[in-house]
Amino acid sequence: MATLPTEGRALCLDPARGEVGLRRFPVHPPRPGEVLLRVLRANVCGSDLHMVRGDAFRAMAPPHPIVLGHEAVGRVLALGEGVERDARGEGLAPGDRVSFAYWRGCGACPVCARGQGHACLGALLSLVRDCERRPHFHGAFADCYMVRRGQAVVKVPDGLGDALAAGANCALAQVIAGLRRARVGLGDQVVIQGAGGLGLWATAVARAMGAARVIVIDAVPRRLELARAFGADRTVSLEEHPDPRERTRQVLAETGGGAQVCVEVVGRAQVLREGVRMLQRGGRYLVMGSIVPGDTFEADPSLWVGGNLSILGVSLYDLDSLLEAVRFADAAQGRLPLETMVGEVFPLESWREAFEAADALASGRASAGRVAFRIAEEEEALA
Secondary structure, three states: OOOOOOEEEEEEEEOOOOEEEEEEEEOOOOOOOOEEEEEEEEEOOHHHHHHHHOHHHOOOOOOOOEEOOOEEEEEEEEEOOOOOEOOOOOEOOOOOEEEEOOOOOOOOOHHHHOOOHHHOHHHHHHHHOOOOOOOOOOOOOEOEEEEOOOOOEEEOOOOOOHHHHOOHHHHHHHHHHHHHHOOOOOOOEEEEEOOOHHHHHHHHHHHHOOOOEEEEEEOOHHHHHHHHHOOOOEEEEOOOOOOHHHHHHHHHHHHOOOEEEEEEOOOOOOHHHHHHHHEEEEEEEEEOOOOOOOOOOOOOHHHHHHOOOEEEEOOOOOHHHHHHHHHHHHHHEOOEOHHHHEEEEEOHHHHHHHHHHHHHHHHOOOOOOEEEEEOOOOOOOOO
């Protein structure tokens, strides 16, 4: 085994106190089944902002500090005993650049036994592990990340740069998993609420899955412009059409009575009242953005029952979706304006400025591009 760094930095959040700051932890060699990574690039996901703001923990905050970040790409520093291949069966060695499933189910509950580890409560809890306990590096806003036994690792193609590879293991993989569960297929009409990172990927993936028409709704003109570049046939501006009833009428007219699938990636529960009315009878509503506990809306369930609608909540993703996300991102280069998905980049020590930029993006004050941390350059070694 190559010489490993003795310690590394990690951006930690103490949820109980609402305090964020850089800390240093010892770097331990991987145990059997583990893979130690050097983080190259990590994106600021909307869920990271929810954690920093505290609204992600309205129901219950973990009593210990955690390392933030998960949407990332890294390079293998060391392999634990028994790890020889990635999730595709390709040989894995130190120096390989990889994406990874940032969660793991408990492996013992009935949900995991059904092959739905991403739906296990343990999968969500694995995102908020105690950073004071070995192996410390449970989050991607850090010099290192320890992939634990049960977390998948997949090699990244040489032609797929860090900026795009970083988003494969969260935004893109979840979109693929969600649209598969919503059974988007040939001839479907799809409405997407929100044209941020998830919305743009959802537009491209829906089109690739055979959707006949994709309609995207957002408030920011630049995002709507990008949605058209990613494959949207029609866009609806909240600024030009502030009345939700008017927007709904437009979508119903455009789709001839409603879409087969509506996708929520806004992150505000109130939009569900509008989206459910944009579906045709027997339609499917995919909800992926509304992750804040206590963010509620008034509903009329008779619309769901009478319309024979399916309401689908999707969090995280399955292994096949991660593998497909890496392949899809690589294949989309040159075909889609993927460079627009890349926003401002900050060093880890400038985390305050990075969160401010990400907040501006989430609120619509900035138009597009995922804010990211460039944690290590290719030629750098950890101090």
